[in-house]
Amino acid sequence: MPLAGAVGGAWVLAGGVTGAVLGLGAGVVLWWWRGRQLAAGRAEAVDTAAATRQLPLAADLLAACIAAGAGPVVAAQAVGEALGGPVGRALARGAAEVRLGGEPAAAWRGLAQLPGAAALARLLERADESGLPAAEPAARLASDARAQWARTATARARRAAVLISAPVGLCFLPAFIAVGVLPVVIGLAGGMRGGR
Template sequence: MAILVGGAIGVVLGLTVACGVGRRQRRMKALAARRAAEADLRAALAPAADLLAACLAAGAGPRAAADAVGRSFDGPVGERLRRVAAELRLGAEPSATWQRFGALPGARELARCMERAGISGVPAVEGVSRVAAGLRAAAHRAAAERARRAGVLVTLPLAACFLPAFLAIGVVPVLLGLAEGLMAGG
């Protein structure tokens, strides 16, 4: 900017633009990291819901199921399930405990099913299985969308390489030949 505008105003303007670009890049990186973490969390919820449904189908209660599945998972899902099991073991209110688990992105329906089972004793196998199927379908849709996006992003460098080559090898010689013919004939 200092070269384009010149002088002290150009230096100040250049520094301002540089600071703005740096701030935007940091925000974009933070947003990408947050989206990646949320996608990983959503991907871990589907198998956790499947395991919860299997534990419930085997006759375990919501607390025992949460404890067993929580011990088999690392990361936020396992940690939250272990915390839910510990709180329920200590006599915490199932409604509040499962609502905190439901604060995880994508876990609200699963938490509602488990909360109903914990409060009323209603079997939650069908509801949890349905939620698990929905989470798996959402994970498949997200993966397909990422694959489509990657396919588009891969073509951009190819176009950037092949288009200039096509112009230089295919179009420019034809145009030069036509121009030479016109100059010789004229």
């Protein structure tokens, strides 16, 4: 519909073949732009799922790097570059901003926007501002993220078991009626008829 509107609008404004060509060009650009917007929306949804999966590993790697003696910013930079994905990009971007002199709260905001990563972002911000040790809290965050992921997976499995029982029950119900209930009803009806 927007493509037809662009072609028709340009044809009315410019008129003739020139208007049709301009409208067709505007329609193609509009169609291309809309496709990119839809692709960006789909990519964001995929990134959310990837971020949820990557978060425990990222926190474990951060804890290991910090325990080995690296500072929180250096550890975040190393883990971000090694890990990749949405969590890795957010870690690398935040570390780069802090190293360039950015405010830690603003630098780790991108990480905090990922699902479940707000506590890790606060930890990195506090460790950078105050110098508090961050290895044990990062390991604890990894453990908590893994436990949350396991709880979510268990809840999904339970929900799937409940949802699958209805179709299975509907498949076996006709067989149960045909093999179990119908012969009994026919036998009782025959017995009542013969008993007259």
